[in-house]
Amino acid sequence: MIYLDYQATTPLAPEAFEAMLPWLKEQHANPHSAHGPGRAAKAAVEMARAQVVALLPAGGSVSFTSGATEALNWAIKGVGGPLVTLATEHAAVLDTAEAVGGTTILPVGSDGLVDLDAARAAIRPGVKLVAAMLVNNEIGVIQPIAYLAALAHDAGALFLCDAVQGYGRVPIPDGCDLIALSGHKIHGPKGIGALWIRDGVSLPPLLHGGGQEKAGRSGTLSPALCAGFGAAAALMAARRKEDTAHVGRLWAAARAVLDDTWILNGSADHRYCGNLNIRRDGLDVARLMSDLRAIAFSAGSACASGSGRPSHVLEAIGLSDAEARSSIRIGFGRYTTEDDLVTALNRIDAAARAQRIAA
Template identity: 60%
Template structure:
């Protein structure tokens, strides 16, 4: 039996339209997009169509570089800090995804000073702390548009303005916001992922503002604009391109549908406490806790629903959620929290059934 899927922050189902767009490039049109013969040129043309479809959702004064994942895109973007002469400080929000957080912390081994900026109880950056930190040594500021664990929407436009006043570059991890909410138009670097927007796994992209230098992360043939070596997959590019196009076309309808699911879920989980901002959040993410609950046991008891206790990327690490800890939650509260993720293909009936199963299991455990 297929469980009810409520883990859309971890990954989204592949849109049927994206699958259909990928199939020809997996089966018949198998040419290498970097070859000069006719089959290669056809594949290259498909890649460029996809690039335009992705770029249509991004600021106009930049370029799209395809990568193997958003994590690769973020690592590539972080390299721009090396190009900032006389600057050796990196500032990121404490609640950033591990792809940003761990990479920024690794830069400490490369001679950079990395600072984790605090958030308030809602998960929003404390702008006064950012203002106090920024200075002539700041090379790069990183801020997530929509938090993957608690759905909080950061004031990225305001953060970007502050970073630029200090002469620093601005990196936005837009993985959870791309195709859903407005992107920061003045950011210098924006990372995104295919499988978070109903596209395929194994592909991401980095948008780079014109004039910003990004040193290569992967060396070799220099196939992707001389920046990212390795043969591109036309199928994956086509799938991401169509997924991005669908997000643009369905943005309003998706928002209305997902907001309705969130409203229904909040009404069904009235005995739970919401983690993160109640208002400044993406509605498709509902992170809630119930004191005294053992979420590990809960997930084992509710096999009919696919949900999570936090980021899928850190679920195997054994580490408690650094995001919930940054909000001031105690270890017991973190261990009693779950994340429900709603998406385009989630139905009201599924939310109702899932809520019944989870609440029933929670009551049995706490009784």
């Protein structure tokens, strides 16, 4: 199996697995207990917290959550509306914003970048929160976060950054007030994320019942998940240059394989290069995936798979229903070899061409 679905989830780093093992095998204490084993578990949690926050701007603290979805819900519901966000945001933002109400959805251009004129018109005094994704999970486009954060602050609003896909890969600007993270997108375990909260910003709790986390989040933390997340974050910091160079080589190799019958979705310049979202006219993606079961790639966001609807992100950049349905997402990174990527793309290209011949 050649795994090319890094935006859905990343392979667990061996270092993260090893960091988790003691807390799964022998050390089972509750980190909120006052006895010796509990204090040891708490120390592991705090070490992980320091490792996660080391990749974030100064002047804030991290509260662990069950994942980025909880972190985004906590931030959006905690601040409330009116709020402004982008048409290409993750469903965890768009659906939560709809539940809160009073939301303005900003359009994006064909390159996936936010319409700045629309942003300047919408982000005005009275808006409480502006939310934008650093790196888009479907098309890899990097938004002008620093500029949007400055607009938010000029209007007296807070700025929430969904940094799930960019954390550890793309610098996070200092202007953010709230930052949502996910462990399993950086080679850590599933089931854990975090919300970074700038000093001086307070949120009412989303979950009540103990307030174990400093910012008020309730629930018993898993030392194993925290340790895995922390180890993965530390590895992202240690390997940043190496990983960036590797992904750049993979991107160049991928673009060399694919000819101009494959069209890139989203900006070619303002993007994270580990995300290759491409389309081919008339491509039957369901048939392609069935023909290539030894390759794991995506027809869109894993969170929306099975809905039967075309991607809202691809619709937002102006693609027709047919164009959106003929698009695939190839995600690669640290553990992808160039040989595997080139082999997979050649097979994908050959299968796509065979569809055209058969038609």
